[in-house]
Amino acid sequence: MKISFNWLRELCDLKPGVTADSVAGKLTLAGLEVESIERRGRDLTGVLVAEVRAVRPHPSAEKLSIVRLAAGGAEEEVVCGAPASTLPPAGGRVAWAPPGATLPGGRKLDQREIRGVMSPGMLCSEVELGLGESGDGILILPPETPVGVDLARQVGLLDEVLEVNVTPNRPDALSHAGIAREVAALYETSWRLPPPDEVLQAPLAQGRGIDVEIRDPSACPRYAARIITGLRASRSPLALRVRLGACGVRAISNLVDVTNYVMLETGHPLHAFDLDRLQGGIAVRRAGRGERMKTLDGIDRPLQENDIVIADARGAIALGGVMGGADSEVSASTTAVLLEAATFDPRAVRRTSKRLGLRSEASHRFERGVDAEGIAHASRRAAAMLARLGGGALAGEGIDRYPVQQHPRRVTLSFGGLSRLAGFEIPLSQAAEKLAAIGIASVPDGDDKLAATVPTFRPDVTIEEDLVEEVMRLVGYDRAPARLPQGSGAPATSPDAPADRARDALAALGLSEIISWGFVPRAWLAALGGELESGVAVKNPISADYEVMRTSLLPGLVDAAKRNLARSVPDIGLFEVGPVIKKRAADDQKEPPTEPLAAAALLVGRRPGWLKPEAACDFFDIKRIAREVLRALGIADPVFTPAGRTPSSLLHPGAGAEIHAGVAGGPLVGQVGEVHPRLLRKLGLGARAFYLEVALDAVGGERRPVRSVAPPRFPASSRDLSFWIDVEVSADEQRALMLSASEPILRDLAVLEDYRDAHTVPAGKKGMLWTLTYRADERTLTDAEVDAAHARVVAALKSAPSVAIRQ
Amino acid sequence: MSSGEQAPNVAALIGDLDRLAGAFADEIGALATEQEIRLAQARYLGKKGRVSELMKALGRLPPEERPAVGEAANRAKASIEGAVATRLAALDEADLAADLARVVDVTLPARGAALGTLHPLTLVRREIEGIFLGLGFEVRTGPWVETEWNNFDALNTPPDHPARDMQDTFFVEGGRILRSHTSPVQIRTMLSEPPPIRIVAPGNVFRRDDDATHTPMFPQMEGLLVDKGVSFADLKGTLLYFVHRFFGPNLGVRLRPSYFPFTEPSAEVDAACYLCAGSGLSAGRSCRLCKGSGWIEIGGAGMVHPNVFRAVGYDPQAVSGFAFGMGLSRMAMLKFEVDDLRSFYEHDVRFLAQFR
Numbered sequence A: 001m002k003i004s005f006n007w008l009r010e011l012c013d014l015k016p017g018v019t020a021d022s023v024a025g026k027l028t029l030a031g032l033e034v035e036s037i038e039r040r041g042r043d044l045t046g047v048l049v050a051e052v053r054a055v056r057p058h059p060s061a062e063k064l065s066i067v068r069l070a071a072g073g074a075e076e077e078v079v080c081g082a083p084a085s086t087l088p089p090a091g092g093r094v095a096w097a098p099p100g101a102t103l104p105g106g107r108k109l110d111q112r113e114i115r116g117v118m119s120p121g122m123l124c125s126e127v128e129l130g131l132g133e134s135g136d137g138i139l140i141l142p143p144e145t146p147v148g149v150d151l152a153r154q155v156g157l158l159d160e161v162l163e164v165n166v167t168p169n170r171p172d173a174l175s176h177a178g179i180a181r182e183v184a185a186l187y188e189t190s191w192r193l194p195p196p197d198e199v200l201q202a203p204l205a206q207g208r209g210i211d212v213e214i215r216d217p218s219a220c221p222r223y224a225a226r227i228i229t230g231l232r233a234s235r236s237p238l239a240l241r242v243r244l245g246a247c248g249v250r251a252i253s254n255l256v257d258v259t260n261y262v263m264l265e266t267g268h269p270l271h272a273f274d275l276d277r278l279q280g281g282i283a284v285r286r287a288g289r290g291e292r293m294k295t296l297d298g299i300d301r302p303l304q305e306n307d308i309v310i311a312d313a314r315g316a317i318a319l320g321g322v323m324g325g326a327d328s329e330v331s332a333s334t335t336a337v338l339l340e341a342a343t344f345d346p347r348a349v350r351r352t353s354k355r356l357g358l359r360s361e362a363s364h365r366f367e368r369g370v371d372a373e374g375i376a377h378a379s380r381r382a383a384a385m386l387a388r389l390g391g392g393a394l395a396g397e398g399i400d401r402y403p404v405q406q407h408p409r410r411v412t413l414s415f416g417g418l419s420r421l422a423g424f425e426i427p428l429s430q431a432a433e434k435l436a437a438i439g440i441a442s443v444p445d446g447d448d449k450l451a452a453t454v455p456t457f458r459p460d461v462t463i464e465e466d467l468v469e470e471v472m473r474l475v476g477y478d479r480a481p482a483r484l485p486q487g488s489g490a491p492a493t494s495p496d497a498p499a500d501r502a503r504d505a506l507a508a509l510g511l512s513e514i515i516s517w518g519f520v521p522r523a524w525l526a527a528l529g530g531e532l533e534s535g536v537a538v539k540n541p542i543s544a545d546y547e548v549m550r551t552s553l554l555p556g557l558v559d560a561a562k563r564n565l566a567r568s569v570p571d572i573g574l575f576e577v578g579p580v581i582k583k584r585a586a587d588d589q590k591e592p593p594t595e596p597l598a599a600a601a602l603l604v605g606r607r608p609g610w611l612k613p614e615a616a617c618d619f620f621d622i623k624r625i626a627r628e629v630l631r632a633l634g635i636a637d638p639v640f641t642p643a644g645r646t647p648s649s650l651l652h653p654g655a656g657a658e659i660h661a662g663v664a665g666g667p668l669v670g671q672v673g674e675v676h677p678r679l680l681r682k683l684g685l686g687a688r689a690f691y692l693e694v695a696l697d698a699v700g701g702e703r704r705p706v707r708s709v710a711p712p713r714f715p716a717s718s719r720d721l722s723f724w725i726d727v728e729v730s731a732d733e734q735r736a737l738m739l740s741a742s743e744p745i746l747r748d749l750a751v752l753e754d755y756r757d758a759h760t761v762p763a764g765k766k767g768m769l770w771t772l773t774y775r776a777d778e779r780t781l782t783d784a785e786v787d788a789a790h791a792r793v794v795a796a797l798k799s800a801p802s803v804a805i806r807q
Numbered sequence B: 001m002s003s004g005e006q007a008p009n010v011a012a013l014i015g016d017l018d019r020l021a022g023a024f025a026d027e028i029g030a031l032a033t034e035q036e037i038r039l040a041q042a043r044y045l046g047k048k049g050r051v052s053e054l055m056k057a058l059g060r061l062p063p064e065e066r067p068a069v070g071e072a073a074n075r076a077k078a079s080i081e082g083a084v085a086t087r088l089a090a091l092d093e094a095d096l097a098a099d100l101a102r103v104v105d106v107t108l109p110a111r112g113a114a115l116g117t118l119h120p121l122t123l124v125r126r127e128i129e130g131i132f133l134g135l136g137f138e139v140r141t142g143p144w145v146e147t148e149w150n151n152f153d154a155l156n157t158p159p160d161h162p163a164r165d166m167q168d169t170f171f172v173e174g175g176r177i178l179r180s181h182t183s184p185v186q187i188r189t190m191l192s193e194p195p196p197i198r199i200v201a202p203g204n205v206f207r208r209d210d211d212a213t214h215t216p217m218f219p220q221m222e223g224l225l226v227d228k229g230v231s232f233a234d235l236k237g238t239l240l241y242f243v244h245r246f247f248g249p250n251l252g253v254r255l256r257p258s259y260f261p262f263t264e265p266s267a268e269v270d271a272a273c274y275l276c277a278g279s280g281l282s283a284g285r286s287c288r289l290c291k292g293s294g295w296i297e298i299g300g301a302g303m304v305h306p307n308v309f310r311a312v313g314y315d316p317q318a319v320s321g322f323a324f325g326m327g328l329s330r331m332a333m334l335k336f337e338v339d340d341l342r343s344f345y346e347h348d349v350r351f352l353a354q355f356r
């Protein structure tokens, strides 16, 4: 809401020294936040109101004239770009920009010769003064305007406009009067609503009376109509137009401007119908099935049954509280209007305006609640102003239908309630004073209570807590002491703990955390295919980039890698931890989607380090990350089974693994491997990428207590074992073969090499080098014992026909 | 001992023993490894070594002469061991010298991966969680996909309430929404547990805004404390504690009246600007952080509205509480002097790598 400080000063008795900044500060601390102050008219300086003394044509240019004028000092002669016939006669008032004056846009006036005549400055048009986009000819001011005064100040151009952020609970503050009431309370001064003008009252001509019927009082608790006749549409006076402009409202014509002006003043939206375009009486009702109406903007709109319409004998002429109709609009030829001042059901207005996308100053106020009790004044004030500015008269007394009487609300404020909520004591007498200042009267109710009467313009104040807030904000929130709450909660683990442990491990492994959008383009999920293709759709996405909830963290990580490659960062290690949103099966849509937490990592490019600068990352780099993250999550011995056997759409069929906790066939806790090259093509990443995904919910997250074991006291012996074996036999299978010997002193088996050099390794085979560690807990083993055990292990290994031991 | 053998000459025997030491010293002078020296030592001092050979004669000596020979043998042994030790020490010294001659270019880079980084939004979340954990708050989370009831109705924001415009909401299929704030976690917690409640709830929320200062997803941190006799002063004290821990000691907190449907009274929370210490001036100019106001907005707060308590089955006569919420992106921007909100979501590792 834009509040003109000039206007505010008219309504509220502020001491001369009170500045807009100080008012803004106080309003902000009272809950009406002033977001900015626009200082208007600062670029218009030195322009004076001058009186025309004489006008004569320019001696050498017939389209120019020479105006003799005075602005409190000596007479001057100014060359004017308008022909003499368009200028006011002697005694008229014009805007003179003498040498030294500045105009909007930075133009500075001086003395210059125009076609042989020296001209001290110029006479200004409205456009030159920054008062409007059009406006031919120079500005002519009303003859009663005082001469010699500063124009900017005189017409209100010099103003400060406060942009007040009015929260939705405060419809009362959507007007200059409402803000004046607050300011008066904050400065402990008085304020007033301007009374309606005294204007001509004419009897209602025969046949011009219009009846109003409210058919649905829940839609419209009050509807007042007045008829003003004998009007002439014209431009509004300059000061009124300047004021509307300051408030961000475009001036149109006096008949329309008055409704806007009174709305900005009182907070009551008003609507003027062209009386001659109405037929029969007016009915306020809900729209009928299939009803249509052409709104002011010329669009023919289908209505719905909950919409509130104002209708005449022919049908809907306005959408109540939202917008007028094109067929009853006032125009330049309008001579009589029916002025509507009403209040409508806020919910209905909100639904209609939202559905049709018609948000207006009026609907904004009706949605929040317009005070039915203020309608009589607003109607009278606007009607009188219309009559005055349009040269017409109020015809008849007007009609005021008020089927649903609104009453002030009684709310009790107790000293106990006030002190308990505030945390400090405010005497009830002080509370009563503060409430009275904003129009909430109260009387003591016993020793420790106030019975408050909340006026209808404060629909937000309904319970004791609301009164507490009113008192506290007027006393000042800064009065409240600060103290820490008594008692203490029970310390507990964070539900994010596994997620944060995964984050810590991944960061320690050298990866950088990213946070990507929860919603993704549908194409990303389509690329994933399978179950992941179907995500929870956003029904009103901002753009196609955010149309469906992610079902996997992979596409977001790939996208992040792409962006970094595009920035010429070739080696990338990223991770993300967060929920993925899994849609329920079609028959289970009543249940919300599940949101399992996942941790995912992606490697692209080379292994970090400078010693082997070209070494590309491979499966075993991401597997290391998998191992360490799982270890951090309490899974010490995960089992990796080739994903090729259970094809995943995400991973390369020959370089991907499922991860099971504990034993093969144990719970699936994730997957790891090279991203499927086809998927990378679909997602547009032109480099190999390695991916890890851990299902944090499957991991559990209880950190297992560490049960420590003393280190071995006796030395170990090791034996290396080198053999050829069929390439299909995995390291885990080889290990199982060796362990099948059940040698109790065999304590560790580690792969040292897996080599497949075609020159040295027989076809279909691979060369393996293991190192086996033997140890007993209670003594030092002899070489003979170790040799014997090792021989049994070798024998077990050789039970596989594909093995050839090498020496 | 055989009686047929002749008793050895004592003087000659002592002389032989004494000469052995000299011979040994000559021998090892040319040896360059510890192994060779030890072998040489064994040749002299081993069971079948030269000292033992000479000492075989000892048994045939008359008892009164044996001590002198034994003494000579010990002398020889000590001398040989001394020579070994000296020689080994010299060799070790030479090895050490050679080792010390190595020079590494210490300016070459380190091997292996650098530490990775946590996202700045994770860092501030954890820092703030830590502050409230210290006050006995527990951390709770809730789902992204929410019901309108949890997100609005239970928070005293019925359908068609203009306050719903304060948060332009995303709707998803199945009649649900993406939560527009973390406040539904309040509702979920109170529905499942009796008072007292002390929680913070971090998490992403979603609103239909996408411009330079708004992202459609952003992280919030909600706080809720419900107990007997909780007042506005407790709220103020808690926020002050937070500001002192997060922004710095001695900074003030300002609560400004505001409106949220789920709190009454409601407040906007400002912290005194840490850059200019609340003066609005920094290096004689208007402070760039607070735009000269001396205050920075950090969130919203208020006393829990009785209707919220009623919605979750709490008795508003029996308990009271406060709630607060803050945007973690803003906290991170303030904390790390990040100018562009978008930086958090552009995944630029050159940006992210700073947060070590």
Ligand SMILES: [Zn+2]
Binding pocket: B273, B274, B275, B276, B277, B278, B279, B280, B281, B282, B287, B288, B289, B290, B291, B292, B293, B294, B295
């Ligand atoms: Zn500052």
